[in-house]
Amino acid sequence: MIYRYDVMEVCLLAGKIMLQSGAETYRVEDTMMRIAASFGIRESHSYVTPTGIIFSIETSEPTKTKLIRINERSTDLEKVVLVNNISRKISGGELTVDEAYDELEDLQRANLSYSFLTQVLAAAISSGCFLIMFQGDWNDFLPALVSGGVGYISVIYFHRVVPIKFFAEFLASFFIGMLSFIFVSLGLGQELDKIIIGSVMPLVPGLLITNAVRDLMAGHLVSGLSKGAEAFLTAFAIGTGIAVVFMIM
Known part of the structure; x- marks a missing residue:
């Protein structure tokens, strides 16, 4: 036994x-x-x-x-x-x-995750690449790269300080919106919407959404709906952070 x-x-x-x-x-x-x-x-x-x-x-x-x-x-x-x-x-x-x-x-x-610097660099570079994928201008690549990197640093930092996941995503997207607006105001960026969209993409809960759909298709309704709700709240927090920036500015 x-x-x-x-x-x-x-x-x-x-x-x-x-x-x-x-x-x-x-x-x-x-x-x-x-x-x-x-x-x-x-x-x-x-x-x-x-x-x-x-x-x-x-x-x-x-x-x-x-x-x-x-x-x-x-x-x-x-x-x-x-x-x-x-x-x-x-x-x-x-x-x-x-x-x-x-x-x-x-x-x-075992700690198999990539180093903090590697994660930030990956988030920053992917932000710039997402901007190009969304038909942004190459002149906005650097602003998106910086904004995306700062946003990723923010979300990791706030996750450690405040154990409330959606609060961290909200603040990170807020900083991304502020930085993007500053870049455009200083003439270092051109398309504010493309910079913001590219920069917030590393924060989007893509894996969570995928798992929610796959669980629902497999008949796991409780898990699928709960993961879907978590993904929705995360996306809502990201959108709210950007919306606050537009309201202020």
């Missing part, structure tokens, strides 16, 4: 890592049940929402069910891929329960 409960811990840890890293709900549930089946537990049930995981196994003894809470969520698709790789190794019989748990624990502790 202890062995079966150890399998449950492996499944829950794998699901937790995936959910915290931005995986779709149906993918998390499928991975957990596949891991359980690979270790000989044919009857398992999982229920996953963006904020929690419920997992149970059917045994000859009373059914054991465990709930874990998910407080923090980010985007780290590399961890999702690595958990899938561990799941495939389990299915292939290459890992024992203890070995799988140790690998998952190491993966959970």
